[in-house]
Structure formats: structure tokens, C-alpha cells
Amino acid sequence: MLRRLANSQALSNGFYRTIPSLLNLPSSLHFLNRHFSSPETQNNSTSSFHEDNSENPNDANEQPSQPSTKLSINRSGLCNPPEHTHEPSSDSELVKHLKGIIKFRGGPISVAEYMEEVLTNPKAGFYMNRDVFGSGGDFITSPEVSQMFGEMIGVWAMCLWEQMGQPDKVNLVELGPGRGTLMADLLRGASKFEKFTKSLHVHMVECSPTLQKLQYKTLKCEDEDVSASNGDKRTVSMFSGVPVSWHTSLEQVPSGLPTIIIGHEFFDALPIHQFQKASRGWSEKMVDVADDSSFRFVLSPQPTPAILSLMKRYKWASKDEIANLEQIEVCPQGMELTQTIAKRIGTDGGGALIIDYGLNGIVSDSLQAIRKHKFVDILDNPGSADLSAYVDFASIRHSAEEASEDVSIYGPISQSQFLGLLGINFRVEALMQNCTDEQADLLRSGYWRLVGEGEAPFWEGPDDQTPIGMGTRYLAMTIVNKKQGAPAPFNESQD
Numbered sequence: 001m002l003r004r005l006a007n008s009q010a011l012s013n014g015f016y017r018t019i020p021s022l023l024n025l026p027s028s029l030h031f032l033n034r035h036f037s038s039p040e041t042q043n044n045s046t047s048s049f050h051e052d053n054s055e056n057p058n059d060a061n062e063q064p065s066q067p068s069t070k071l072s073i074n075r076s077g078l079c080n081p082p083e084h085t086h087e088p089s090s091d092s093e094l095v096k097h098l099k100g101i102i103k104f105r106g107g108p109i110s111v112a113e114y115m116e117e118v119l120t121n122p123k124a125g126f127y128m129n130r131d132v133f134g135s136g137g138d139f140i141t142s143p144e145v146s147q148m149f150g151e152m153i154g155v156w157a158m159c160l161w162e163q164m165g166q167p168d169k170v171n172l173v174e175l176g177p178g179r180g181t182l183m184a185d186l187l188r189g190a191s192k193f194e195k196f197t198k199s200l201h202v203h204m205v206e207c208s209p210t211l212q213k214l215q216y217k218t219l220k221c222e223d224e225d226v227s228a229s230n231g232d233k234r235t236v237s238m239f240s241g242v243p244v245s246w247h248t249s250l251e252q253v254p255s256g257l258p259t260i261i262i263g264h265e266f267f268d269a270l271p272i273h274q275f276q277k278a279s280r281g282w283s284e285k286m287v288d289v290a291d292d293s294s295f296r297f298v299l300s301p302q303p304t305p306a307i308l309s310l311m312k313r314y315k316w317a318s319k320d321e322i323a324n325l326e327q328i329e330v331c332p333q334g335m336e337l338t339q340t341i342a343k344r345i346g347t348d349g350g351g352a353l354i355i356d357y358g359l360n361g362i363v364s365d366s367l368q369a370i371r372k373h374k375f376v377d378i379l380d381n382p383g384s385a386d387l388s389a390y391v392d393f394a395s396i397r398h399s400a401e402e403a404s405e406d407v408s409i410y411g412p413i414s415q416s417q418f419l420g421l422l423g424i425n426f427r428v429e430a431l432m433q434n435c436t437d438e439q440a441d442l443l444r445s446g447y448w449r450l451v452g453e454g455e456a457p458f459w460e461g462p463d464d465q466t467p468i469g470m471g472t473r474y475l476a477m478t479i480v481n482k483k484q485g486a487p488a489p490f491n492e493s494q495d
């Protein structure tokens with residue numbers, strides 16, 4: 001997401017001269033890539049080229065950052081005015097709710113519980129009621145930067161499907177699909193490969209009703225009557241007529257079919273526990289309410305249940321890794337989700353792709369809050385800013401290995417390597433041959449953001465809009481059924 005830098009570039013205008021030649025041209029995937037779906041099709045698509053072409057849906061119903069909680073009551077029909085009034089409170093619904101939990105419990109809550117409420121509280125969670133993506137939102141993600149991202153994930157999924165022996169029926173699952181842009185680009189890009197698209201049933205795992213609706217639109221879905229007599233409906237995407245279903249957890253996705261799972265920037269949104277070294281050992285960091293009624297961090301004086309996850313994580317760490325640590329983050333939900341994925345892939349066949357920013361080892365202190373493309377205090381006005389943490393890829397590997405003997409884990413490799421080996425260079429060149437100057441500029445900056453490292457050397461525009469490459473900050477890992485062997489492009493990587 002470009003979320004890591006909270007960068008504020010919106011649309012990149014002209015100013016580019018050359019495409020940087022970052023990567024060696026890939027070999028085996030050249031064919032697939034060239035035939036992936038013609039540049040012409042892309043030009044006609046509403047989602048073409050992206051680089052945040054959002055219509056800024058937040059603008060229409062912008063929420064004040066401190067919603068007023070004063071009630072407006074028509075008292076004209078009352079005989080007696082109320083005898084006492086209450087002090088108006090500027091606390092948002094979510095702040096009141098969090099304070100209520102802390103009060104009810106008689107003590108602080110874990111950072112994980114705070115994060116979970118802030119992001120996914122059904123009434124007021126950050127993701128639940130609005131579109132938070134793009135230049136008009138709070139942060140921007142790779143699928144929103146360029147259509148090439150979803151297309152390359154499509155190449156990966158098709159290669160895996162080939163390796164699986166081209167099964168007739170496959171569940172294609174996306175965890176936390178945001179606006180649905182990645183899936184739309186994947187399906188549109190793959191539309192020429194009918195045997196592949198015909199095998200698919202898409203399952204979107206999304207907790208936010210607002211984002212579910214947005215995904216329905218992005219995938220150009222329609223409801224079809226399947227049986228006139230009992231009124232049953234099924235939802236179909238106009239991209240290749242693929243059936244689409246929504247769920248709020250992976251467990252709800254029907255099992256029994258080979259499955260391809262994609263999780264882009266999903267694990268970083270899962271709640272983490274934070275521990276800090278104290279004189280008595282590791283203490284969990286908690287969120288409490290201070291005397292002035294603001295939130296504050298405190299350390300738990302007693303061991304907390306999450307210590308079990310910390311012990312588990314410790315077991316997987318080398319002595320060197322933990323020798324000088326003062327803080328540790330652990331993500332039990334990430335571990336459990338990985339186990340569910342590994343068991344599913346081990347039993348049903350297929351594979352999962354996880355792309356996120358993170359480390360291939362213990363994460364110490366990475367939790368961050370971003371509002372309107374700027375870093376803000378984690379405890380400030382909860383629910384109005386995104387919270388996310390680095391993903392511990394080593395923990396994912398160990399959790400998967402522990403959960404199933406029938407899976408292999410490859411990576412992490414950098415996003416730059418992943419996209420480069422899948423042939424993004426061919427894709428950008430093909431798209432460049434048939435586009436306007438403006439689109440060419442969007443493609444160049446989008447390409448740099450996906451695979452480059454640091455500031456784009458070719459940028460000649462305003463400094464504060466320099467595209468920042470995220471190719472090495474983001475990592476890709478795959479969990480596949482052992483039967484299939486190493487999947488592309490992990491079979492080619494040197495890692």
C-alpha cells in the first residue's frame with residue numbers, strides 16, 4: 001500500500017521519458033503473458049491502467065472526524081422540558097464502545113482486541129461503512145495502482161491451475177478483496193482462457209457489507225434466477241460469466257474442490273498482540289483509559305492468555321533472533337488462518353498466494369495508523385484511521401508446516417522478483433504499444449511502484465509526487481499441495 005509510506009501521490013501526470021529496465025526478461029512465462037488479453041481490451045475497460053482512478057466515493061458523504069453525538073429531538077409536543085441535561089460528549093460511537101468494554105471488564109484490553117474493534121466493529125469499524133482506498137480515501141494498494149497487478153496474479157493462478165492438471169471445477173478465493181479490483185483485473189485478463197475461467201467459482205471473503213457491495217459492482221455482477229419455481233438466485237460476474245459468492249470467513253467457503261486462495265494485504269489487517277520486555281519478563285501491552293479520558297498504553301502486570309502464542313512464536317525463533325529483542329508482535333489470528341489455509345490446500349489440492357509487506361522473521365514493533373495518507377497516532381480517534389502491522393512470514397511458514405504434511409511452502413520472495421519472473425515486463429511493453437501518452441505515464445509510474453525500489457529515477461515532476469517503488473518491501477509466499485510441486489514463479493527464483 002504504498003500504505004507503508006503513507007505516500008500522498010495521487011495521479012501521476014506526464015513527465016516520464018523511459019521505462020526503467022529493472023529486471024531480466026522472464027523466460028517460460030513469456031507466452032502466457034503475451035496472450036493474456038489484448039491491450040485493446042484494456043483500453044476499453046473502465047478500470048484500465050488504474051493508478052488510482054478513483055471517483056473518490058468518500059467525497060459525497062464525508063464524515064466529520066469527530067462525529068457529533070448531540071441528538072436533535074423535536075420537543076414541540078412535550079409539556080415539560082426535561083429537568084436535567086447531559087454534558088455533550090465528543091466521543092465517537094466506537095470510542096464510547098471501546099471505553100465501555102474497558103469499563104465493563106474493569107481493566108485494559110489487549111492491542112489485538114483494540115485493533116479488531118477499530119477495524120471490523122460491525123457498526124463503526126474502519127472498513128465497515130466506507131470505501132477507504134485510493135487518493136480520496138486513506139491509503140492506496142497495488143491493485144489500485146495498476147491493472148497489471150491483478151493481471152499478473154491471474155497469470156500465477158493460471159500457471160497453478162495448469163500444474164493442478166486443469167481441473168474442471170476450482171474455487172478461486174480472495175481474502176479481503178477491498179474494492180474488488182484485483183479480482184476484476186484477473187478475470188478480465190484471463191477471459192481468453194475459457195477453459196480456465198469456466199472452471200472457476202469465485203469466493204470473496206469480506207467482512208464489510210459496504211465493500212461487499214462495491215465488489216459486486218466492480219465485478220459487474222448480476223443476479224440470475226437458477227430455478228423459476230423456488231426463486232433461487234446465483235450471482236454471476238459479467239467477466240466470463242463466472243459465479244461469485246461472498247462469505248465473511250474462509251471457513252464458510254465450501255470445501256471439497258481444488259482451491260486457489262489469494263490474500264493481498266489481508267494478513268497485515270489481522271489483529272496483533274504486542275509484548276514488551278519488563279523486569280519480570282515479557283509483559284503484554286494493553287490499551288487503557290487515562291484520567292483525562294484519553295486512551296493510553298499500559299503493561300499488563302500479570303501474564304495474559306496471548307502469552308501462549310508468544311511461546312509458540314518463540315519456539316520457532318533462533319537464539320540470535322530473540323537475543324536483543326525488547327518488543328515482539330504476534331498474530332494468533334494469522335497463525336490460525338494459515339492453519340486453515342494449509343489444511344484446506346492439503347485436503348482439497350491447490351495453493352495459496354500471500355502478498356504483503358513484512359519480514360521473513362520476528363516482527364518487533366510495526367503497528368501503525370494511517371489516515372488520509374498520513375501516519376497518525378494509533379490511539380487517536382480510533383475507527384477513523386487504518387491500523388496495520390508487518391506480516392511475520394516465518395510464522396506463516398511454521399504455522400502451515402505444523403498444520404499439514406501435505407503442503408509445501410515457497411518464499412517469501414520480493415514482489416519485484418515475483419512480478420518480474422511472471423513477466424510483468426512483457427505486459428507493460430504490450431500495453432504501452434496501444435495507449436495514449438497519459439496512459440503511458442500511468443503505466444510507467446504504476447510499473448515502478450509495483451517493482452521498483454525507492455524513488456523513480458526517471459521522474460521529472462514535483463518532488464512530493466515522485467513514485468516510490470515498493471518492489472522489495474512487499475513479499476510473496478505460496479502454500480501449495482505437495483502433489484503439484486513448486487509453482488511458478490517460485491520454481492525459478494533463487495531464494
Ligand code: SAH
Nearest residue numbers: 127141176177178205206207208264265269
Ligand atoms: N486486498 C485489497 C484490500 C486490502 S485491505 C487490496 O489490496 O486492495 C483489507 C481488506 O480485508 C478489506 O477489504 C477489509 O474489509 C478486509 N478485512 C479486514 N479484516 C477482515 C476480516 N477479519 N475478515 C474479512 N475481511 C477482512
